[in-house]
Amino acid sequence: MSRGIEWGRLRQLIEEVVESQGYELVDVEFKGMGKSSLLRVFIDRPAGISHRDCELVSEQVGTVLDVEDLIPFSYTLEVSSPGLDRKLVKESDYTRFEGKLARIQTRIPLNQQKVFRGRLLGLQDGKVRLELRTGSTLDIPLDVIDEARLEIDWAAEMSRPERE
Numbered sequence: 001m002s003r004g005i006e007w008g009r010l011r012q013l014i015e016e017v018v019e020s021q022g023y024e025l026v027d028v029e030f031k032g033m034g035k036s037s038l039l040r041v042f043i044d045r046p047a048g049i050s051h052r053d054c055e056l057v058s059e060q061v062g063t064v065l066d067v068e069d070l071i072p073f074s075y076t077l078e079v080s081s082p083g084l085d086r087k088l089v090k091e092s093d094y095t096r097f098e099g100k101l102a103r104i105q106t107r108i109p110l111n112q113q114k115v116f117r118g119r120l121l122g123l124q125d126g127k128v129r130l131e132l133r134t135g136s137t138l139d140i141p142l143d144v145i146d147e148a149r150l151e152i153d154w155a156a157e158m159s160r161p162e163r164e
Contacts, residue, residue: 005030010070017061018043023053026082027089030075037075042082049081088148094123101151104130106144116140117151 011028018025018041026042043049043057058079065071088094088102097120104116116138121129127139128148 005071010065013064013068013070014041014061017064018057021057021060023049023057027087035074037071037073039071039075039077041077041079042086043079044082044086054079054081084152085149088150091123091142094120094128094148097150098122101153102130102148103151104128104140104148105146106140107146108144110138110140110144114146 007030014028015025023043023045026044027040028042029038029040031038031040041057041061043053045053058077061079062077065077088097100120102118102120106114106116108114110116116130116132118130118132118138121131121137123129123142124139126143127141128145130138130140132138
């Protein structure tokens with residue numbers, strides 16, 4: 001990463017802090033320049049993320065980053081849940097969310113297209129298996145995936161019993 005930031009060290013430090021608090025680091029983004037710089041940290045855990053979880057991690061990460069001084073200018077730190085349409089970043093995400101709907105965008109066209117929607121069938125031999133809406137299965141090599149995200153399964157959500 002440019003702007004005088006050791007990106008690898010910064011990400012490693014954030015991951016250590018997040019995991020020491022019992023959370024999973026999903027992703028880290030850095031956007032903007034100067035006073036409008038924004039460092040976003042996305043965290044998760046099986047039980048979900050609350051506002052208090054975000055506060056706790058923000059305090060911990062902020063303190064460590066202030067001490068380590070890895071970002072040589074002012075920025076805003078934002079810690080949040082990855083949301084319902086969370087990014088699939090790690091190889092293990094494709095297994096963890098097997099059976100869920102996903103949208104995968106590739107860097108290069110596969111079968112004359114770059115965007116695929118379907119149900120995750122896991123990961124085999126470095127390829128994400130996706131059951132397309134047509135019922136066919138597509139194997140997408142991990143190294144050609146530009147971005148992958150979960151999609152909300154509205155049919156499943158609508159059929160769930162209401163919570164009290």
